[in-house]
Amino acid sequence: MTMETSDRFNAREIRQYTFRAGLSRTEGGVMELVSEAYTFVLGGLTLLTMAGAIIVGLRNSLGVGHESALAATVVAPGFHSVTLLQASATVMITLAAALLAVEMTVGPITMTLPQTAWWLGLPVRRRGFIQPGFLKSLIWPAAAAVVVVIPVALGMASAPTPGRIALAVLCGIGLGWLLYGLAAWCQITNTGGWLKVLTGVVTLVAPLTLVGTALYNNTAGTGAITGAQTAWLEYLPTSWPLLVANGALWPLVMVLFALLLLAGVYWNLERITTAKLKEGAAAGAYVAGSLMSMDASELSRSLGGGRSSGNAKIRLPLVFHGGTVFSRSVKTLLSTHATMALRSPLSLLRVLVLAAIPASLAAVQYLGNAVLIAVVLYFCAHFAATSLGATARFANGNPAVDMLMPLPAKIVRRVHYVWPAVGMTVWAAMCFGLLLALGVGSPALLVLAILAGPGLGGATLRAAFRPAPDWNMPAVATASGPIPTGAVRAFLVGPDLTLISLLPVLICLISGGVPPIAFPAQLGLTLIAYAWGTHVRKPKSAKSGGLFGMPPVPVQK
Amino acid sequence: MASLYFGLMSNPKKPSPKSSERRKDVVRAEKLQAGYGTKAVCGVVSFSLHAGQALALVGPNGAGKSTVVKTVVGQLEAVSGTALINGDEVDDRTLDFRREVAVVFDDDAFFPALTVEEHLAIVSAGHGVHDVEEVIASELDFFGLGQLAKSRPYNLSSGQRRRMLLASAFVRPRSLLVLDEPEQRLDTGMRHRLAERLRAEVDAGLALLVVTHDPDFLSTVATKALFIADSIHSMTPAQAAVAISSENPHVD
Numbered sequence: 001m002t003m004e005t006s007d008r009f010n011a012r013e014i015r016q017y018t019f020r021a022g023l024s025r026t027e028g029g030v031m032e033l034v035s036e037a038y039t040f041v042l043g044g045l046t047l048l049t050m051a052g053a054i055i056v057g058l059r060n061s062l063g064v065g066h067e068s069a070l071a072a073t074v075v076a077p078g079f080h081s082v083t084l085l086q087a088s089a090t091v092m093i094t095l096a097a098a099l100l101a102v103e104m105t106v107g108p109i110t111m112t113l114p115q116t117a118w119w120l121g122l123p124v125r126r127r128g129f130i131q132p133g134f135l136k137s138l139i140w141p142a143a144a145a146v147v148v149v150i151p152v153a154l155g156m157a158s159a160p161t162p163g164r165i166a167l168a169v170l171c172g173i174g175l176g177w178l179l180y181g182l183a184a185w186c187q188i189t190n191t192g193g194w195l196k197v198l199t200g201v202v203t204l205v206a207p208l209t210l211v212g213t214a215l216y217n218n219t220a221g222t223g224a225i226t227g228a229q230t231a232w233l234e235y236l237p238t239s240w241p242l243l244v245a246n247g248a249l250w251p252l253v254m255v256l257f258a259l260l261l262l263a264g265v266y267w268n269l270e271r272i273t274t275a276k277l278k279e280g281a282a283a284g285a286y287v288a289g290s291l292m293s294m295d296a297s298e299l300s301r302s303l304g305g306g307r308s309s310g311n312a313k314i315r316l317p318l319v320f321h322g323g324t325v326f327s328r329s330v331k332t333l334l335s336t337h338a339t340m341a342l343r344s345p346l347s348l349l350r351v352l353v354l355a356a357i358p359a360s361l362a363a364v365q366y367l368g369n370a371v372l373i374a375v376v377l378y379f380c381a382h383f384a385a386t387s388l389g390a391t392a393r394f395a396n397g398n399p400a401v402d403m404l405m406p407l408p409a410k411i412v413r414r415v416h417y418v419w420p421a422v423g424m425t426v427w428a429a430m431c432f433g434l435l436l437a438l439g440v441g442s443p444a445l446l447v448l449a450i451l452a453g454p455g456l457g458g459a460t461l462r463a464a465f466r467p468a469p470d471w472n473m474p475a476v477a478t479a480s481g482p483i484p485t486g487a488v489r490a491f492l493v494g495p496d497l498t499l500i501s502l503l504p505v506l507i508c509l510i511s512g513g514v515p516p517i518a519f520p521a522q523l524g525l526t527l528i529a530y531a532w533g534t535h536v537r538k539p540k541s542a543k544s545g546g547l548f549g550m551p552p553v554p555v556q557k
Numbered sequence: 558m559a560s561l562y563f564g565l566m567s568n569p570k571k572p573s574p575k576s577s578e579r580r581k582d583v584v585r586a587e588k589l590q591a592g593y594g595t596k597a598v599c600g601v602v603s604f605s606l607h608a609g610q611a612l613a614l615v616g617p618n619g620a621g622k623s624t625v626v627k628t629v630v631g632q633l634e635a636v637s638g639t640a641l642i643n644g645d646e647v648d649d650r651t652l653d654f655r656r657e658v659a660v661v662f663d664d665d666a667f668f669p670a671l672t673v674e675e676h677l678a679i680v681s682a683g684h685g686v687h688d689v690e691e692v693i694a695s696e697l698d699f700f701g702l703g704q705l706a707k708s709r710p711y712n713l714s715s716g717q718r719r720r721m722l723l724a725s726a727f728v729r730p731r732s733l734l735v736l737d738e739p740e741q742r743l744d745t746g747m748r749h750r751l752a753e754r755l756r757a758e759v760d761a762g763l764a765l766l767v768v769t770h771d772p773d774f775l776s777t778v779a780t781k782a783l784f785i786a787d788s789i790h791s792m793t794p795a796q797a798a799v800a801i802s803s804e805n806p807h808v809d
Contacts, residue, residue: 009682018668021675113666118676118725120649122683123656138709274649275632 011128011316014119077320082213084227087364088152088242090206095148096179096238097202099141103183104196106287107280108265109134109272116281122275130269130277138262145169145241149302153245160245167252168245173278174255175241181261187280188265188272204353205378207360213436214363221398286448314342329405330415336401337419339389347387354384359434368440370510377431378506381424385460388423392416392464413461417534420464428453444514448505448522455501455526458533463494467537501529563765581607582644583733584629589638591621591628598624600789608732612780614634615797620785622768623662623737623759629766630660630735642733644651656684659731661722661739667710673697673721674706684729695726699754700746716742723751733764740771748796752777772798 009017108129111119149172155167186192217224235245240251274316316339320328341348358377362368386393395402395416402412432449433442504522508514584606592598599621606612614622625647627633629640632650640647648654667676688715697703700720710718719742726734734755740748748771755778759765769775775782775798782797784790792800 009685014679014683018671018679021668021671113664114668116665117666118668118679119683121655121660122680123652124683125652126650270650273631275634278632 011124025095082225082363086230089239092238095208097199101181106284107187108180112282113281113285127270136286141180142173145172145176149241157245158244168241171244172241174258184265210360211356262306281448307327325406329407333415337391347378349385351387355431362438362440364514374506374509384427388420389460389464397464413534413536420460421454424456425453451522452505455529458529460499461533462497466493581777585641587639590636591624592636606764608762608764609627610780611759611778613782614768615801616785622785657732659724659726660735672707676788680725681728692728696727700724736767772802
């Protein structure tokens with residue numbers, strides 16, 4: 001309908017108005033988040049200090065050498081590592097593919113969901129909404145290039161000088177911006193579906209080539225792959241910063257290409273459609289949620305564009321006729337877990353890759369450091385556990401099926417435990433088996449890791465059934481939007497039990513030996529993790545007696 | 558409400574010339590097939606909508622009504638065929654389109670720190686509405702949100718948030734209004750008031766494209782209807798109201 005109108009506000013004024021109104025109501029700051037998490041931070045530090053003391057004591061008692069545990073290598077003497085060049089090239093191509101995959105999903109040209117809902121319908125030039133964020137976000141690929149290129153260039157350059165390293169970083173920034181520009185151009189022109197699939201495959205497969213090469217080198221004897229045979233890897237565009245670090249200047253042409261592409265994107269910013277902006281905003285919200293829950297499975301799905309990769313044709317029996325009601329219900333739940341897992345083959349592949357990543361690290365020359373491997377192992381274990389906990393997490397979000405089962409809640413929870421426990425035990429066997437094949441650890445460490453597997457299953461369940469952050473609590477403003485107080489605590493539920501379950505294994509890995517006491521200690525922690533993970537919290541009303549604080553109604557048994 | 562604009566209103570704005578010409582075909586869909594990518598979700602649709610008409614798209618869940626509407630307003634690419642708005646191919650990137658077309662889908666996305674009236678102020682100010690505060694106050698009253706003007710959307714009930722979204726379409730000028738199941742989550746009284754209001758606006762020259770499942774709402778608001786199911790049927794509002802109420806929707 002017609003209304004009296006005057007000159008409209010422009011996009012800049014609307015953007016400023018929205019931010020200023022929002023900022024005027026910030027209820028807390030980052031310090032609130034820190035203080036909220038301090039007990040967990042303090043607990044973590046105490047645990048690390050205790051673990052450090054145990055490691056030093058164990059190393060002394062086992063007589064594994066006087067070298068500091070922080071510098072000790074876990075790779076067996078005489079082991080043929082993958083060359084540093086192959087490793088660097090693999091790391092660069094993996095990170096480049098991962099960066100491109102993320103950018104193509106979330107979109108370099110990005111807005112939040114509320115912004116797309118409330119700003120995009122306004123009759124003002126959209127450049128004012130899009131351009132500031134686009135220009136500011138150029139800093140992220142540049143920062144990533146600095147963080148990645150400096151250590152790799154320092155390690156790879158034959159004669160590193162500050163000038164060469166600076167030029168290598170410049171070339172790295174060019175590479176980052178080129179990928180960023182490429183993703184933006186695909187977003188504007190609504191193209192590049194095949195490129196996204198390719199980046200996904202490279203990200204998954206590239207780390208496996210390191211393990212494959214190391215295993216081959218250790219069995220091939222004189223036929224092992226030499227540095228000369230892998231020299232061509234240096235000429236992959238993703239490795240050009242390394243060439244610059246070694247004195248070549250021609251790869252700097254990449255910076256020119258990147259600037260030209262970014263200029264093209266800049267002039268065409270307003271060609272992007274509402275649909276693309278909304279798609280990017282929804283993907284961004286999904287990714288942020290997955291990051292908040294430290295959920296590898298959800299994160300991978302969100303970065304894959306939210307499409308289901310599963311095969312719905314797989315149908316296992318869900319209704320059983322033989323046996324008691326109890327056994328039939330248990331079978332149904334177990335069958336549900338199996339169906340969901342088989343319908344997500346990519347998720348299972350991800351678990352396999354995560355089992356190989358610690359071995360990939362150990363396979364690289366100079367990177368077989370015990371502490372480094374232990375840290376990577378912890379994260380891989382957690383992400384593998386979240387992948388295997390997808391069905392349990394779904395049950396937590398949609399409890400209707402669980403509630404319909406004629407089983408006590410505790411039994412249902414224990415049935416949910418079976419799949420993650422078996423999966424993580426197999427994962428631990430594969431991960432430490434691969435490490436053992438590369439000469440890291442010992443058969444005793446492998447057995448210890450297998451004992452930790454069921455404990456990791458408990459951690460999976462704890463993460464899957466963690467209470468959701470209370471969004472009614474006062475919000476704290478952060479760079480990524482408001483976060484309710486209590487969110488950080490929820491964020492740590494799950495990863496904490498993964499650490500506790502893996503503690504004896506990690507201590508023994510870093511110490512370089514497995515004392516007999518480690519086995520009962522590991523068994524004890526696994527039992528605790530099982531009890532903790534399968535514990536069903538009673539609702540508050542049940543704890544206090546009756547509903548609304550009234551005395552509980554006596555129940556006739 | 559003076560603090561609502563954080564000083565942005567300090568620049569006096571000149572009134573722009575009023576749009577006078579009322580074009581005939583506000584919306585024209587020609588052999589339009591809506592879907593995702595190359596996969597169509599419904600049959601071929603053709604219709605036109607003039608100023609002072611209200612077209613209701615009705616049919617069972619999953620028939621593709623909302624997909625058709627999203628295609629008509631350019632939020633999805635058509636699998637085949639064309640959609641024209643005011644004679645031009647749909648492109649929601651143009652200023653003219655956004656000036657003329659108000660769209661309300663069920664997007665439950667809000668700025669967490671902004672109040673109800675501040676959300677509406679963004680829309681009004683973005684469209685250069687005179688007397689923003691009066692317009693917003695009036696719409697908040699109409700939608701029963703007067704007492705909640707200073708509340709934040711996530712503290713509202715689902716139905717109140719729905720009212721707020723609908724209000725956002727009324728605090729700005731519009732020649733075409735597109736609503737996707739506006740009756741959802743509204744109480745009966747509000748549904749009735751909204752239907753009466755829409756009818757009055759259509760009588761005054763608004764073109765309305767609406768997806769609905771409510772026979773009463775449909776009967777009050779629509780001047781014609783399109784039944785979308787396995788096949789597409791053009792109907793009168795009375796026939797469509799019967800069709801969506803009955804087991805057998807194929808009413809001729």
